Amino acid sequence: MRTHVLTRGVGADYRFLGSVPATRWWQEFRQLTSFERPTLLVHRHAEGWELYASAVPTERKDRMETVIRMSLVLSASEFVEEDADLVLALVGEWLAGAEPSPGRLGTLLDERFPAEDTEELLAGSGPDNDEEVAGRVRAALAQLRDESPADDGEAETILAESWAGAVTDAVVRSSFVRRVRSMLNADACGWAVQLTLAGAEDVGAHHAQQDEPLVALVNERIPGGWIELAPKAVRRRRPGTVVIWTIAVATAIVIGLITWVVHVWQPVVPAGSR
Amino acid sequence: MTAPAEGTSLRIGIIGPTRIGKTTLVNTLLRAGETAFEQTDVRMRWADHMTERKILEQRAELEGWRLSKQFNPGALRGTDDAFVFRFVLETGFGGLSMRLDAMDYPGGLVNPAHRLGREAEWEECRAFIANSTVLVVPADAAMLMETAGDENRHHLPAILTTPEIEDVARDWARNRHQHRHEPALAIVCPVRTESYFADNGGRRDRSDELLEHVREVYRDVLKVIRAEAPATRIHYCPVDTVGPVEFLSARWLPDVAGGHPHFSAKYRVRRRPDGHPPEISTAGIDDVLVLLARHLIDLRHRELDVTARHHRTSANDWAAQAVQDLGAMRNVWNTVSGKRRKARRMAEAKRLEAVSAEEQVSGLAGQLLRLAELGLGPRHREL
C-alpha cells in the first residue's frame, strides 16, 4: 500500500512529506467538496484502489495560529488483507461520529507525527521519506484498527449501483462502508465519496457526466435517506439523419424487391379462382 | 466571443499569491451582492449549491473574530485545490441573468517555486484567467503601507509575486486585445484597508499614500495591461476586509528554509462605545460590484444588440423575399407552393424576435443607466 501524507509546517506551506502521488485524482471532486473540511474519497479502478482523506486536524499550529491539517492518500494495486483492514478502520472511524470526521485518527497521527519530526520531514521532503512516512501511517492505522470494533461484514443494505445518501443516515453510512469493503475486495468498482458541499442533485449531475458507479454521502436531508442515481445504460438517442435515410432506402429496396418478385412470379396464380 | 449566449458563464480572473485574500474577497463580494444595488433590482448571488455552501463555510470561519475579539486575516484555511465559485448576476430586467465564474486556486501555484508537479493545474488557472472578461488584482494594503522605508521592502515583489502577476496580466491583456471590440475591465483591489481610511471607523486618512504605494509596487502590472490592451479601463477599489479592525503591528519572521522572510501582521478589533459585538462593514466593496455589474450588463447589452440587429436584418430579408418580384411565372409558383407564405411567416417571426431582443437591449440600457446613477464611492479611483 502506497502512502502519501500532505501537511504543512510552521513556516513551510502544504506539501507531501514523501513522494508526490502521480496524479491529483481527487480533484475530480474539487467542485463538489471543500477539501479544507473532512472529505473522504475512495476509488476502485482497473489497476487497483486509492483513497483520499483530507483535513485531519493536528495539534500543530502554523505561524498564524491556524490549526495545521493533514491529508492522507493511500493506494494499492493488489488486494492485501491487512491493508484492507486498515482502510476499513479509517473509514469506519471517519463515519463513526455524527458528522464525518477523522476522530481518533487525528490524535493517533499526532503521536506518530510529532512537530519536530514533521518539520524535519518537511524540510527534507522527497521519496527518501516514503518508507518512514508509510511506516508511521500504518502504525497509526493499525492502532486505530485495534481500537475499533470490527465490521460485522453484513451485506450492503442499499442495492442500487449508484446512489446519493444523507450522511446523517445510519443505514446510508453502513452501506457506504460495505461498498468500500467490496471495492477493496474488487467486488465492486467506481467511487465511494463523502462530500461537504454538494447536494444529491449536484451529485446526480456529476454522475450523469461519467460512467463509473458512484455512491456519495452528502450534507443534505434526503427524504428516505437516499436516492438512486440514474443508471447510465439506457440512452435514447434520436436517430441521426443518415440512419433515417439508410432505413428509408433499405425499405424502398425491399419493397421494390417484393414488388418485382410478385410481378415476375404472377402467371402461376389460376384464372377463375377467387 | 467572450460574452457567450445565455447558458454559459463569464469569468472573473482573480490573480494573487497565497493568503492575499482572494477567498475573502469573493466572500465579501457575494455577501454584499445581496444588498448592494439598492433599488435597481440587480442582484448577484450564488449560482449553485456548492458555491453557497462554500461561502457559508468560510463565512463561519471569518466571523469567529467577532466573538473572540481577535482578528487574524490569515487564519482562513489556505486553499490547496482550485474551486470555481459560480455566481449569477440578475440584470433586473426581463429575467435576464448572467452566469459568472470566479476561480479560487491555491495561491502557491502562482509562485513557480511551489508549483512542482502541478504545472497542469497552473496552466488551467492561467487559461481561466486569460479568458476572463474581468481581471481583479488584490493587494495587501498592510504589507504595502507598513513596510515603507523598511529594509525588507525589497522582498515585496517576491512575496506579492508581482512578476508572475505581470505575466498573467499580459496574457489576459493580449486576450482582451484580440477581442478589442469588447470592453475590458481590470480592478486593482487593495484589501485589509481598514487602517488607512477614515470613513469606516478609522482615525486617519492615508488613502493617498496607499494609492502611491500601489502605483509603485504594481507599476509593471499596470504598464503591461496598458501596453497590451490600451482600451482597458483600470480601476482602483480599496476594500475593507471586515470593517472594525485595524492594523496593530507587524514583524518580519525569517524563513526557516532560507527563502524570503515572512511578513506577519497583527490586527486588533475596534470596540464599540456601547460595548456590543462589532458589526461587519466592508466599505469599498460596493464599488467593485457596481463596476462588475456595469461591465457584465454592458457586455450582454452589446451582445443582445448584435443579436437584435441580426434578427432585424433577417426579418427584413425575409420580408423582402416575401414581396420579391422574380418574374410572373416564378411569382405564381411561389405563391402556389407556399413559399411566399413561408417567407412572410419567417419575416414576422424574425421581426418578433428582433423586437424582443430590442426590448431587452433597451431594458438593459436602462439598467445600465440606473447603475450609472448609483455612482462610485469616494474610495474609488480610475488608474
Added chain:
Amino acid sequence: MSEIASRIAAVVQARQSRLPEITAEMATWRNADEAVVALDRAVTELRRYPATPAEVADQFGLVRVKDVRPAISTTVEHLQRVEGRFGRTTVNIGVSGSARVGKSTLLQTISGLADDQIPTGSGIPVTAVRSRIYHTPGRRRAVLEMHDFDSFRSAYLQPRHEELGLPPAPTTMAEYREWQYPSAGELEIKNAYASLLEDLRDMQASLPSYEALLERAGRPVELLGDDFDRLREYVAYPKVEEKRAPDVARKYLAVRDARIECPFPHADVGEIAFCDMKGFGEVTVDADKHHVAGLQHEVDAVVLVKRAAEGEAYWKESDVATVRVLDEARGFVSRRRDFVLIALNIGAASDALAESLRDDVLRRVNERKDGLHHRVLEVDAKDRADVSARLLGPVLGHLADRLPVMDGEVLAGTRRRAAVVREDLVGLATEVRAMLKQVRGLTVGAAEDVYGRAREMHKSLAVALHSLLAELRERSVRQDPDYAAAVEAVYEDVLSWVRDGFGYGEAEWCEEAVRSMIRDGGAGLFATTELSRIRVEISRRFAQLDLFFHARVEEVWRQVADGLAGELHGVLGGSIAEEALERLMKLAADAAEPCEVMETSLGELLGLRLDYRTQVHPRVRPELDSLNLQVRDPVTGHESFQFTVAPTRDGAEELLQIICELAEQSAFRIRVALLKESVLPGQVLFAAVEHFTDVLIRSGAAEREIRQFARSYRDELWPGVFQGLDGADARVARVARAADALLAVTEELEGYRS
C-alpha cells in the same frame, strides 16, 4: 683792549665754541667703544651657545671684534687733547730751553715776578717745578698741585731706580722712609748714573721736608698775599748754601705743578699764560718723553730760548734733541715753525757771540734761509720793552694768526685719525652683518618657519576634516543600522513591559482593574488613568534613545578630535574626544593673540545635541493619540469613547487586551516613525561638522587665526624645533642689534667731520 688782545680773545672764544662739539664727539666715541664691547660680547655669546650651529660659531670666530678697541682709545685720547686744547681759557706759551739760558729771567720780565716766585740764579739749575704763569689782572696767587706718593714715585723715584738697575722703587711712604740706598761705591755704576744715585739719596734725606706735602692727598696749596712771596720755597732747588745744611728742604719734590696768577706788566696781552717748562736733559730722554705728553695738552706754542753766552752760543746736539722732542709734541700741527719759535737771548752778550749764535742757528736750524723751519727772534730777556716788542709782540701776533689754523690742523688731524678708526668700525660692523646674512640661512628665521608650518598645518587639518566629512556625509544619506538597532531595542523593551501587564504582571493588573472599576462604578476612570500612565511610560522608554544619540555625538566629537590630533597632538597632551575639544577651545581663547573664531566654532561643536525629547519626540508624539479613552472621529468631528467594558473580571481581562493592543499599536507606530527619521541623526551630525569645518578651515579669519594659534603654541606644537633656534636666533639677533648699534654710532661719528 689792544688788537692783539682781542685777537687772542677771539681765538680763545673760537676754541671754546668748538668745545661742546668735541665733548660730544668724545662721548660718541665712548659710545662707539661701548658698542664694540657689546658687539664683542654678543658675538662671544653666540659662539658659545650650544644650539648655535657649528658653522655659524666658526664664522663668527673669524671676527676679531676687540682688536679695534685700542684704536678707539687712541682716538679718544687725541680728542681729549683737543678737548684740553680747546678747553683752555688762555693761550699758553711754553718757554723751554736748557738750564741757565735765561728762561726764568725772561719769565720774570714777562710776568713781572721776582726771584721769590720765579727763582733765577746763575750757575746751577734753579727751577725745579714746572710753573705756569697766568696773566691775571687784579690777583696774585699761586696754586700748587701736590704729588701724592704714587705720582712722586713715578716722577722721581722709579725712573732713577730703573736707570740704575735698582729694584723697583718703594711703593709706600713708610717703605721709602726705611729704604736703604746703596752707599757710595757699593754699586757698580757708570759715572753717568752716579748723579742719579746721589739724587736718590738726597731725595730720601730730605723727605721730612716734603713728606707732609705728599700726604695732602692732592689738596693744592694756595699761596696768597704774603705767602705768595714764599713761592720760591716750593719751586726752586735748594741754593748751594742751603745744600750744605744738614736738613735740606726739597719741597719742590712734592710739587707737581705750580699755577701762578698775576697781572703781567703788559696789560694788553689778553689771556695768555706762560709755562715754564722744566729743563730737558735733566734725567733721561725717556723722562723727557714724559713731558712731551704734557706739552701736547698744555701749550699752544713753545719758545725755545738760546743764550748767546760763552760755550753756549751755538746750536748744540742737545738743542737738536730738544727740537726733536718738541717736534714730537707738535702733533698734528703741520708746520714746525708754527709750533716752535726760537728766541735768542742776546741781552748781555757781545755782538760777536750774538752773531755767532745767530749764524749757527741760521745755518743749522733754517738751512741758511731765515725762517725756513723756525722763526728766530732776538731778545734781551731783561729788557721789558725789548721783550714786549721783540718777543711778546711777534709771538702773540704769530699765535693770533696761526692758532686758528693750528687748531684746525690739530682737529683735522685728530679727525683724520678718527675717521680711519671709524672706517675700521664700519668695516667691522659691516663684516658682522654680512656674516649674519649668511648665517641666517642656517638658523632659519623663526618667524618664517612658523608661518610655513602654520600653513602646512592648515592644509593637513583641512584634509583630515574633509575625509571625516566624507564619511559623515555617506552615513547621513544611508539608513543607519546602529540607529535602527537602537530603535528596535527600545521597541522590544516597551513591548515586553506592555506584555507584562504594564509592569505589574497581567494577573495583578486585572485584579487592580476589577477593584478600581467596581469602586468607580465603571471603567472610565481607571482606563483614563492607566492610559495616561502608559503614554508617559512609553514616551519615557523611547527617550532612552538619548543614550544612543549621546553616544553618536560623543563619537563624532571623538572623530573630530582624532582628526585634529594629527596636527595638534602637541597641545592636546593626550586628551581625546570631548575633553580634547574643550581643551582646544580654551587654548584658542587663552592664546597670546586670542583666536575668537576658533573658540566660537569649537564651542558650537561642543554644544551639539541630539535630543529625543526636543528633536524627535514632537514628530512621533501623534502616534500616542490613540492611547486615549475619548477620541475624535476625523470625519464627523464627533467625540466618543473608544471602548466600554463591564466592571467585572471578564471586563478587566478584555480591558487588558484592549489596552495592550492599543499600546502595542502606538509603540509600533512610534517605531516606524522613528525609523523613518533614520537619516536625521546622520544629517544633524554631518551638518554640524560641516559648519565647524567651514568656520575653522575656510572662513576669512581661519588662516590668520591658525597662524596666531601656531605662534602662540609653537613650542608645544613643534617641540624642540624653535627653542634651540630661538636661543641661537636671539643671540644672532643680539649680534645683529649690536652691529646695527655700532653702525649707528659710526654714522653719528661721520657727522663730526670738520
